[in-house]
Amino acid sequence: MATTAPATPKGATLKRNLGLWAIVGLGLGYMTPTVVFDTFGMVARDTNNVVPLAYLVALVVMVFTAISYGKISGAIPSAGSAYTYVRESMHPNLGFMVGWTSLIDYMLLPMVNCLIVRSYLEAFFPSVPGWIWVVIYCVVVTGIIYLTMRGTSNVNMILLVFSIVVMAVFVVMVFVQLSGGAGVGGVVSVQPFFHSGVEFGAVLAGATIVCFSFIGFDAVTMYAEEAKHPRIMPKAILYTVLLGGAIFLISSYFTQLRFPDWNEFAPGGDMQFVEDSTLPIIGELVGGKTLSAVLTAAGFAASIASGLASHASVSRMLLVMGRNNVLPKRVFGYINPRTHTPTFNIVLTGAICMLAIAFTLEMIAAFINFGALIAFTFVNISVIAWFAYRKGLRKTPKDIFNYIVMPVIGTLLTGLLWVNLHADALIGGLIWTAIGFVYLLVITRGFRKRVASFDENQPVTGFNKVPEGADVD
Numbered sequence: 001m002a003t004t005a006p007a008t009p010k011g012a013t014l015k016r017n018l019g020l021w022a023i024v025g026l027g028l029g030y031m032t033p034t035v036v037f038d039t040f041g042m043v044a045r046d047t048n049n050v051v052p053l054a055y056l057v058a059l060v061v062m063v064f065t066a067i068s069y070g071k072i073s074g075a076i077p078s079a080g081s082a083y084t085y086v087r088e089s090m091h092p093n094l095g096f097m098v099g100w101t102s103l104i105d106y107m108l109l110p111m112v113n114c115l116i117v118r119s120y121l122e123a124f125f126p127s128v129p130g131w132i133w134v135v136i137y138c139v140v141v142t143g144i145i146y147l148t149m150r151g152t153s154n155v156n157m158i159l160l161v162f163s164i165v166v167m168a169v170f171v172v173m174v175f176v177q178l179s180g181g182a183g184v185g186g187v188v189s190v191q192p193f194f195h196s197g198v199e200f201g202a203v204l205a206g207a208t209i210v211c212f213s214f215i216g217f218d219a220v221t222m223y224a225e226e227a228k229h230p231r232i233m234p235k236a237i238l239y240t241v242l243l244g245g246a247i248f249l250i251s252s253y254f255t256q257l258r259f260p261d262w263n264e265f266a267p268g269g270d271m272q273f274v275e276d277s278t279l280p281i282i283g284e285l286v287g288g289k290t291l292s293a294v295l296t297a298a299g300f301a302a303s304i305a306s307g308l309a310s311h312a313s314v315s316r317m318l319l320v321m322g323r324n325n326v327l328p329k330r331v332f333g334y335i336n337p338r339t340h341t342p343t344f345n346i347v348l349t350g351a352i353c354m355l356a357i358a359f360t361l362e363m364i365a366a367f368i369n370f371g372a373l374i375a376f377t378f379v380n381i382s383v384i385a386w387f388a389y390r391k392g393l394r395k396t397p398k399d400i401f402n403y404i405v406m407p408v409i410g411t412l413l414t415g416l417l418w419v420n421l422h423a424d425a426l427i428g429g430l431i432w433t434a435i436g437f438v439y440l441l442v443i444t445r446g447f448r449k450r451v452a453s454f455d456e457n458q459p460v461t462g463f464n465k466v467p468e469g470a471d472v473d
C-alpha cells in the first residue's frame with residue numbers, strides 16, 4: 001500500500017548528490033572494517049581457529065540477502081528498510097512487526113562502538129575503570145549529535161581510507177613474519193579454513209557472530225533518496241557486501257595464519273581477553289606497542305565514525321516514527337527549536353548506550369543479530385511476495401530462478417544462522433517482539449484501525465515544526 005509522505009518545505013528535500021562509490025564508502029564505514037580484529041578472539045575460540053571460514057559462510061548468506069535487497073530496493077526506490085518492503089509486499093501489520101523487531105539492531109549498534117572504544121582504552125589504561133570510558137564516550141558522542149546531526153560522506157571516506165590503509169600495513173607485516181616462519185610458517189595454507197578439529201555446527205555459530213559485522217550493507221538503503229540515480233542502489237548494496245567481505249576475509253586469513261591458536265589472546269586463561277576486543281593484543285603481538293597504538297587508532301577512528309553514524313541514524317528513525325505517530329509524537333517527534341535536532345531521541349539513544357557498562361561485545365552482537373536476521377529473512381521473503389505473487393513474475397524459468405529460487409536460498413541460508421543464535425538473545429528478542437505485538441494491538445485498536453506508517457528514509461526535514469533548512473539531516 002502506498003504511503004504518502006508529509007509535505008516537505010520548499011528547499012528542504014534531500015539532494016541527489018551521492019554517487020555509487022560515495023554510497024559504498026558510507027556502507028563500509030558503517031560496517032567498521034576493523035571490527036574483524038575486535039571479535040577475532042571470541043570467534044577463533046568458538047570455531048576452533050577457523051575465523052576466515054566463519055566469515056566465508058556469513059558472506060555467502062549475505063550475498064544472497066544483498067541480491068534480494070537490491071531487487072526490492074529497485075522496485076521500491078523511495079523506501080529503504082525491511083519494514084517498508086514487507087509493508088508494501090505483504091501487509092502493513094507484518095511490516096510493522098518486522099520494523100519493530102529490527103529496532104533491536106538499530107538501538108544497540110551504537111553500544112557496539114562504545115564497547116569497542118571501551119576495550120581499546122582499557123588496554124592502554126588498565127588502571128582506569130571501564131565504566132568511566134563508557135560515560136565519557138556516551139557524553140561526548142551524544143553531545144556532538146545533540147548539537148548537530150549533519151555529516152558528510154567526505155569525512156566518512158577519510159576515516160575509512162585511514163582504517164583500510166592501516167589494515168593493509170598490518171597484513172604486509174604479518175605476511176613478512178609468516179614468510180620468516182612465524183605462526184603456521186607460511187603464507188599459503190588451508191588451515192584457516194579446514195583442519196581435523198573443525199565442526200560444522202561451531203562454524204555456523206561463529207558465522208552467526210560475525211554476521212553483525214556485515215550490518216551496514218542494508219544501511220546504505222537509507223541513502224536511496226540522495227543517490228544520483230535510484231538505479232545505482234542495487235549495485236551499491238552488492239558492492240558494499242563484496243568489498244566488506246573481501247576485507248574481512250583477507251584480514252582474518254592472515255591473522256589466523258599468524259595466530260593459529262586463540263589461547264595466545266588469553267594469558268593465564270583469562271577469558272575476558274577474548275570476550276572483549278582483541279585488536280590491541282593482536283597489534284602488540286605483531287608489531288609491539290607502536291603497531292598496537294596505530295591499529296588501535298584506526299579502530300578508534302572507525303568506531304567513532306560508525307558510532308556517530310549509527311547514533312544519528314537511530315535518532316532519525318525514532319523521529320520519523322514519532323512524526324508519523326507510530327511512537328508518541330509529542331515526545332519522539334519533538335525537534336529542539338534551538339539546535340534543530342531531535343534531542344529526546346538523541347539523549348535516549350545515549351542512555352541506552354550507557355548499558356555498555358554491564359555488557360560484553362559478544363552478548364550485544366548476539367542481540368543485534370536477532371534484529372538483523374529478522375530483517376534479512378523477511379527481505380528475502382518480500383522478494384517472492386512482491387515479484388512472484390504481486391507482479392506475477394513466475395511463468396518463465398528465469399523469473400522462477402530470480403524471484404523464487406534465489407530468495408528461497410537466501411531465506412534458508414539465513415535460517416542456518418537462526419539455529420545458532422545465542423539463547424539469551426533469542427529469548428530477549430522474542431520478549432521484545434511480544435511487546436511490539438501488544439503495542440500493535442493498542443495502536444490499531446485490535447486491528448480495527450490501519451497501523452501508522454513510518455519510513456526511516458523519509459527526510460526528517462518534512463516535520464511541520466522544523467524551520468526551513470533545519471540541521472537534522
